[in-house]
Amino acid sequence: MIFARVASEVIDPAEVLARVGSDRDGATLLFLGVVRDHADDRPVSGMRYDAYEEMAGEVLSKIAAEAAERLGTDRVAVVHRFGELAIGEVSVAIAVSSPHREEAYEASRYVIEQLKERLPVWKKEHYVDGVSEWVEGNVPPGTASGAEPVAVGVAVGTGGDA
């Protein structure tokens, strides 16, 4: 059964993994996006994810359904978190399973690439030096292209604009 959720609770990878897999499946793939301690070469202390929660849930469901079509099965589960996350915490978990591995890799990749393209979620990196900055993002397809990523960059915190 296709499962898609945008929520503020801690993501349990085992729980997401347990939502996929059936006797018909020979391949299961779990992708975890994790908050890492650096961005390019800049030390990061944590990350805040904001979400347009209601819409993000709908978009994520659509992406999961599209992935299921590519996968050829309904075994797709994806959970995206929002709120304040520490280094090492899971921001997104994507589990898929299918009879053959080829489709599993493709569908998993499809979900992560599409959600980066379309999911109304934003992340602000907190740097070790005290500055926080919204991460440059993507203009979603089907919208005006005048929202230049660079135009919305903004820095707050002790370091001021960076």
Add this chain to the structure above:
Amino acid sequence: MIFARVASEVIDPAEVLARVGSDRDGATLLFLGVVRDHADDRPVSGMRYDAYEEMAGEVLSKIAAEAAERLGTDRVAVVHRFGELAIGEVSVAIAVSSPHREEAYEASRYVIEQLKERLPVWKKEHYVDGVSEWVEGNVPPGTASGAEPVAVGVAVGTGGDA
């Protein structure tokens, strides 16, 4: 730390997953190969994996090291099981993690493709109709090419040659 193992014990995906991931990593990928209930359209009741155990451990370590080079990190863990497996049991688990997802997908795929090509492991499918058959395989690179996959196909069990 790179981890590679060929063993007869049940594979615990969470344990394999826990071997990878570090504060530097933004992406973790877990692949599970699972015994499925059919091969093409033929119902399967289980699978037996045989291994040239000592050599398989060495080959798997080599594959993991090659994947780590592609990955750019040493966070690679792979476990392949042998013995009698029931439907739904995990035959192979591959976990990798890296700062960026691109390399994680590539390295994960590299491990599964290479082990199918080179790992001295064989599987015999047990069909629901009582017949068992060695699954057609690949002639490993660096060996004589005269060992035609079809020449070693053999069926045993109540159904006789199939």
Add this chain to the structure above:
Amino acid sequence: MSVPVHTLFFAAYRDRLGLSELTVELAQGATVADLVAELRGRGSPFDILPEQPAVAVNRTYAMLDEPLGAGDEVAFIPPVAGG
């Protein structure tokens, strides 16, 4: 007769405007472009909004010529960065 539209601001827009939502009265037949012009016309801080922003109308991405009706929810969507 004016048409009330519910606007939402997220992430960098929210930070820079200092507000997360606003109800705007538009003329009948107004489009997203008219809403943008109305807001940007208020000057600072609304002039930080792009002339051609990405928006979602009632939770679906939309272009600037999308017509708006009473009670529509229009979200201003900075470039997205999930994952």
Add this chain to the structure above:
Amino acid sequence: MSVPVHTLFFAAYRDRLGLSELTVELAQGATVADLVAELRGRGSPFDILPEQPAVAVNRTYAMLDEPLGAGDEVAFIPPVAGG
């Protein structure tokens, strides 16, 4: 003086030969090809081995011209099917 070589048979080969290992005495300077010829020369059931089998010598894949020495481990490798 003859050279003892330890041979291993796996999977389909093991099933069809009905044995998993065998020590074979070869002439000095023998190669994998000579070992194959010696075994196939025994007739049934050894003639089920391919004329050009995949082998591993001391746990490394090898070609037919690989020279063999006393105590070498030669495994006959049916097409592999892990995963």
